[in-house]
Amino acid sequence: MNALAPPPTISQVTTEDGMVLLDDDRGRLYGLNRTASAIWRALADGHSVEQASRDLAARFDNTPDRIRADVETLVAQLRDRGLLTREG
Secondary structure (H helix, E strand, O other), X not given: OOOEEOOOOEEEEEEOOEEEEEEOOOOXXXXXXXXXXXXXXXXXXXXXXXXXXXXXXXHOOOOHHHHHHHHHHHXXXXXXXXXXXXXX
8 A cells, every 4th residue: 555645745834732734736724733743743754544543542542443533534634635645
C-alpha cells in the first residue's frame, strides 16, 4: 500500500493549540487540534494509518478501535480537502 503524505503545496505551523495547515494552491487555512495534529505528524512522518492508530492508542486514554475510527475519519477529511494524498 502507498503511504499517505501531504502534497508539497501544504505548509504547516505548530501552535499552542495544535497546528495550522495552509494550502498554498487554494489559499485556505485549516486548524487542527492537538489530537488531530498528532495524527497529522504521524502520517506526515510516513506512518501508516494502522501504525499511527497503534501509536496514538498508546498515548491517549481510549480504546484502539475508537482511535482507529477517529484516525480513519480524519484521514478521509484531509484527503477530501486535498491535504493528504497517496505517494507512489
